[in-house]
Amino acid sequence: MLLSISPLLLTAQHTNDTLPKRKLSVQDQLYGFEERITEAENQLFKLTRIHLSGYIQAQWQHFENPAVYPNNYFSIPRARFKIKYQPYSGVSFVLEPDFTPSKVSIKAAYACLNDPWINTFALYAGHIKRLNYENELSSSALAVLTRSMVVSALYPGEYDIGAKFEVNPPQLPFHLQLALFNGNESLVITNAEGDNINPANKDFDPYKDLMGRFVYNFRLGNIGGIDVGVSGYYGWIKANSTTLLHSDYTFARELSVGNSVPRRWMGVEMQLYLDLLGGISVIGEYLFGTNAYPGYMGSSTITAPSAVELINDTMFITNSVTNTSVVTPAISRNFMGAYIYFIKNIGKKNKFAIRWEFYDPNTALTANRIGIASFDESTHNTVTETTVTGHDPVVSESDIHQTNDVNTLKSGVADIAYQNISMAWSYYVTEHITLQAAYDIPLNQKVGTNAAGQGNVIRSYTVNDNTVVNDYSRVFPQNILTIRMQVKF
Amino acid sequence: MRKARTIAWYTLAILLAFILPSFAPPAEIITVKGSDTMVILAQRWAEVYMRTHHDVSIQVTGDGSGTGIFALINGLTDICNSSRKMTKAEIAMLKERYSSLGVEIPCARDGITIYLNLSNPVEELTLKQLSDIFAGRIANWKDVGGNSAPINLYGRETNSGTYYVFKDEVVKTDFSRSCQSLPGTLAIVNAVIRDDNGIGYGGAAFANGVKRCKIKVDDNSPGYIATEETMEQNLYPMARDLYMYTRNRPTGAVKKFIDWVLSPEGQKEVIATVYFPLK
Numbered sequence: 001m002l003l004s005i006s007p008l009l010l011t012a013q014h015t016n017d018t019l020p021k022r023k024l025s026v027q028d029q030l031y032g033f034e035e036r037i038t039e040a041e042n043q044l045f046k047l048t049r050i051h052l053s054g055y056i057q058a059q060w061q062h063f064e065n066p067a068v069y070p071n072n073y074f075s076i077p078r079a080r081f082k083i084k085y086q087p088y089s090g091v092s093f094v095l096e097p098d099f100t101p102s103k104v105s106i107k108a109a110y111a112c113l114n115d116p117w118i119n120t121f122a123l124y125a126g127h128i129k130r131l132n133y134e135n136e137l138s139s140s141a142l143a144v145l146t147r148s149m150v151v152s153a154l155y156p157g158e159y160d161i162g163a164k165f166e167v168n169p170p171q172l173p174f175h176l177q178l179a180l181f182n183g184n185e186s187l188v189i190t191n192a193e194g195d196n197i198n199p200a201n202k203d204f205d206p207y208k209d210l211m212g213r214f215v216y217n218f219r220l221g222n223i224g225g226i227d228v229g230v231s232g233y234y235g236w237i238k239a240n241s242t243t244l245l246h247s248d249y250t251f252a253r254e255l256s257v258g259n260s261v262p263r264r265w266m267g268v269e270m271q272l273y274l275d276l277l278g279g280i281s282v283i284g285e286y287l288f289g290t291n292a293y294p295g296y297m298g299s300s301t302i303t304a305p306s307a308v309e310l311i312n313d314t315m316f317i318t319n320s321v322t323n324t325s326v327v328t329p330a331i332s333r334n335f336m337g338a339y340i341y342f343i344k345n346i347g348k349k350n351k352f353a354i355r356w357e358f359y360d361p362n363t364a365l366t367a368n369r370i371g372i373a374s375f376d377e378s379t380h381n382t383v384t385e386t387t388v389t390g391h392d393p394v395v396s397e398s399d400i401h402q403t404n405d406v407n408t409l410k411s412g413v414a415d416i417a418y419q420n421i422s423m424a425w426s427y428y429v430t431e432h433i434t435l436q437a438a439y440d441i442p443l444n445q446k447v448g449t450n451a452a453g454q455g456n457v458i459r460s461y462t463v464n465d466n467t468v469v470n471d472y473s474r475v476f477p478q479n480i481l482t483i484r485m486q487v488k489f
Numbered sequence: 490m491r492k493a494r495t496i497a498w499y500t501l502a503i504l505l506a507f508i509l510p511s512f513a514p515p516a517e518i519i520t521v522k523g524s525d526t527m528v529i530l531a532q533r534w535a536e537v538y539m540r541t542h543h544d545v546s547i548q549v550t551g552d553g554s555g556t557g558i559f560a561l562i563n564g565l566t567d568i569c570n571s572s573r574k575m576t577k578a579e580i581a582m583l584k585e586r587y588s589s590l591g592v593e594i595p596c597a598r599d600g601i602t603i604y605l606n607l608s609n610p611v612e613e614l615t616l617k618q619l620s621d622i623f624a625g626r627i628a629n630w631k632d633v634g635g636n637s638a639p640i641n642l643y644g645r646e647t648n649s650g651t652y653y654v655f656k657d658e659v660v661k662t663d664f665s666r667s668c669q670s671l672p673g674t675l676a677i678v679n680a681v682i683r684d685d686n687g688i689g690y691g692g693a694a695f696a697n698g699v700k701r702c703k704i705k706v707d708d709n710s711p712g713y714i715a716t717e718e719t720m721e722q723n724l725y726p727m728a729r730d731l732y733m734y735t736r737n738r739p740t741g742a743v744k745k746f747i748d749w750v751l752s753p754e755g756q757k758e759v760i761a762t763v764y765f766p767l768k
Contacts, residue, residue: 045666048647062496089656089663116662141585170577222738225590273588275737281588345587348564433561439501481497 018235052489054081054096055140059484062476064291067461067468074098077484078139082106090114117478124164127185129157129212131164131231131284133176133269134339140488143343143353144422145438149360150287150337154233154265157186157428160210161201173217183209183235183263191240192298192326206258209235215269224274231267233289236260241295243329247364249373249411251334255298261330267288278347284340295330295409299323319399320356329375333415334363349425362447367417368448369457371472374410412457416472417445432488440480447472494542495582506521517742523547523557524653524690525673530597530620530762531570534750537758551673556651562586567743569734572692587736589604590702594733598749599763600715601655603702604681604689613636613703613712616659616726622688623655625665630686642668643689654729655690673735696762715768720765731764 056079062072082096096108105164110126129136134147135155146152162181167174182203189198198204215229244252255261267287274280306320339357346352365373424438445458456474462468470476501614528551535547561583575583575591583591585721603619607610611634614622622640622723623626631637644664651674654663671677674691681687683696694714703712704726719725739747747756749755756766 041669042666119657137585168577175577219590221591271584273584273590277588279588279737281584343588345589404577428564431565439497481500483500 024467028404049086051086052082053084055142055486055488056080057484057486059482061483062481064479065470066477067459067463067470069463076234081140083109084489088166090116117171117341120167120169122166124166125162126162127159127161128179129158130160130181131179131211132267133215133229133231133271133283140486143341143351143426143486144424144440145436145482145484146356146422146440148270148337148357148359149418149420150286150335150339150357151285153335153337153359153361154287154291156188160185160195161203167227173219175213175215175217177211177213179211181209181211181235183207184237187237189240190247191296192328193312205236205258205260207236207238209233209263211235222249222275224272224276226267226273227271229269231269233263234266235263236457237263237292237294238394239326239330241297241376242293243377243407244329244407245329245331245375247332247334247362248369249288249331249365249375251375251377255330261292261332261363263292264291265291265335269276279342279345282341283343284338286336286338288333288336288363292332293330293414295328298326307333314397320375320402321399322404324406325406327376327405329407329409331409333361335359335361336363350455351428353422353424355420355422357420357422358417359420362411362415364416365411365415365456367445368456370411370415370445370447371447372411375408377405377407413459413472416447417456419443434486434488436482436484436486438482438484440482442476442480443475444472446474449473517545517554518616519545519547519568519743520641521547521568521570522552522560522564522566522574523568523734524549524554524650524731525555525645526549526572526599526649526695527562527764529692530731530759530764532554533758533762534746538746538749538755541753542745547746552639552655553646553648555648558734561591561736564736567735568747571732572729573654575734583736587699589736592735592738594735594751595730596673596733596747596765597731597756598720598767599729599731600693600720600725601651601659601690601729602693602696602715603704604678604691604699605696605698605702606681606685606687607700609635609700611702613705615705615707619704619709620662623660623664623690624662625667628667633687637644638686639686640764643680643684643687644670645677645691646670646672651691654719659727660702677707682750691721692728692744692764696719715765717760717765730767 002483025064028230037279057077058074059077060072060074077100079099080096082094082098082458084092086092090113092110092112094108094110096106096433098105098107106127108129110124113123115121130201132155133153134151135158139158152354158182160181162179164177164179167176182200187204188196189204211231211233213231214227215227216366217225217227219225237260238259239255240257242255242257244255244261246252265287266289269285271282272282293313300322301321303321307318310315337357339355340371342356343352343353401463420443421439421441424436427435429435434448447455449455455471457472459468495549499560521535528549531549535549539545539547553572554573554592557566557571558575558579560566561569562579563586580590583589603614609630614633618627623642627633628640629663630640639744642665659703667682671680674695677689677691678695678697679717681689701714703714705712706726713719715726715728716724720728733745733747733750735743757767
């Protein structure tokens with residue numbers, strides 16, 4: 001500003017104006033500058049309320065499983081851009097789209113109100129993360145590149161639509177979260193044709209799901225700290241079927257479509273941070289409970305002439321009309337899952353992490369019963385005959401109506417437990433760039449075999465006109481190598 | 490399978506080529522970054538310490554407590570100076586990145602000081618009046634016993650620890666939009682020196698050429714300025730601790746430096762630079 005003013009002062013020196021006049025002129029100029037600066041500051045003030053951040057991940061992966069084609073490729077798992085606007089202290093709006101080449105989707109999209117008095121309470125509403133330690137970690141901060149199987153299964157897509165209330169006192173070592181969600185975000189719920197009928201940005205059912213999480217932080221003197229917590233999920237999903245099965249595929253009860261089927265689980269978590277050898281953390285969680293699958297119903301009608309007869313110039317046609325009603329029952333599966341990380345920092349720029357995890361989606365079935373246990377209630381076939389005449393003077397028609405109820409569900413891949421060992425090395429090139437190499441070793445539960453020596457659960461794939469069979473009676477190769485570069489800003 | 494293994498070995502070799510150089514023994518350089526309020530003290534500590542420790546180079550930069558904490562979380566500094574405590578969210582980020590809760594080391598004390606122009610007749614203000622002034626509810630000096638003139642507010646940017654301490658403990662709401670955010674405490678002092686109607690806040694050590702306003706808890710209590718005596722007796726209402734933060738328990742040259750800072754020799758420099766010692 002002084003540089004801008006100095007030419008004015010020089011000009012003033014070279015004029016014949018009187019001193020008071022020159023003073024007034026400079027003063028006017030200064031007022032003008034002041035107004036312009038105030039205006040610019042007002043504009044700048046608005047801009048300082050906007051915070052931009054984001055990250056892009058690019059990776060190359062190699063898959064051992066011969067059923068995966070192509071077995072190696074480059075991809076962009078995430079390209080997120082987060083916009084946070086804070087018009088006032090304690091009020092913020094967050095929008096975070098994810099731009100991958102195949103689609104643009106919304107991740108975070110919420111409004112947040114913080115109490116401005118004691119900075120302890122906060123209310124969120126919108127598309128927010130479900131309450132779980134690993135789920136709430138940013139996808140850019142995962143030590144082994146992916147979330148564990150149990151967390152991904154329970155909280156697909158990380159986010160759900162709902163409202164969250166938080167108690168997080170700045171001076172006290174605990175954190176409480178309560179949330180009410182639609183409960184079905186990103187779940188794949190299929191109909192008889194296999195299409196996903198779970199709508200986006202809307203609930204699949206009228207039942208809302210309640211979640212809670214409480215974490216307490218203990219200090220371990222000057223050696224580190226340990227956070228321990230519990231979480232719980234109390235929800236329902238709408239049954240899309242008229243039969244509900246127990247986890248072991250036995251009949252539980254009759255339902256009406258639209259009835260609720262419970263989804264309830266609990267988790268205990270622990271994060272231990274030790275200031276040893278440059279920083280070590282051991283992080284674990286155990287989740288168990290009941291998850292539900294809503295089932296589906298389908299029907300088909302086939303009409304075909306079964307007999308044609310000519311009697312006294314009248315043609316009698318008998319049609320067979322078969323109505324098949326397919327009922328795939330809803331099922332409540334008891335599950336359990338756990339993971340434990342060991343993370344070691346090596347200097348300022350390197351980090352090594354190893355995670356062992358286990359996820360059994362159906363604890364009621366032993367390995368030998370997977371692929372065997374099933375529900376089959378092909379109980380009643382009703383046959384009715386109706387004679388319809390007068391369609392045509394020379395034709396008389398009669399229909400035989402046959403109704404088949406096919407009510408079955410068989411255990412399979414969805415019931416197979418997995419262990420997985422993931423190792424990852426992260427090299428932080430700068431505060432913005434990270435290189436990561438990870439190796440995942442998934443180990444499927446071995447199911448029993450049939451008389452022919454084949455697994456009770458197999459899956460066949462066609463890859464380049466060749467048939468690839470994944471036989472779950474043995475541990476087949478599924479390892480994945482991932483090299484990733486992440487740029488964060 | 491063999492192809493995948495070959496690829497894995499090549500990848501490992503490439504990564505090691507990147508990683509191994511980072512295991513080279515570190516030079517005896519200590520980086521200190523953070524609080525602008527503490528920068529005078531930090532520079533003094535560095536100068537005096539390096540006089541007797543020629544094998545150590547200490548690099549001090551300010552930029553604010555928030556910037557220092559960000560640098561600590563991202564491995565860009567060995568020591569972070571902060572005029573406020575780390576928040577839970579910042580500790581959570583440190584946990585994620587370095588499996589550590591950070592080590593908090595109180596190293597000196599300060600009294601947030603209210604700077605007034607020397608010509609301003611106002612001598613003292615209550616905490617309530619300060620809140621009203623900086624929130625914009627009081628906009629004229631005559632409402633607090635001064636001349637009839639508009640109050641011009643000068644404050645720090647959001648990366649400042651003093652900004653948050655003053656906001657959370659005194660203003661307790663949003664700053665007035667008319668409060669000009671300046672990049673450092675020295676800039677605030679200079680602005681108040683030039684502006685008859687100006688008021689600003691910052692560390693006690695920076696209050697040169699300005700009037701130090703006495704602070705009262707309420708109308709009935711006596712007013713105090715931050716002095717060694719009022720700080721020691723906990724009479725000054727806007728006293729606070731100043732901190733050094735490290736990612737892990739300090740070792741080597743960093744530990745030696747921090748031990749010296751906390752020693753009587755280091756604390757002597759606290760007094761010399763018009764901050765206040767821990768005891």
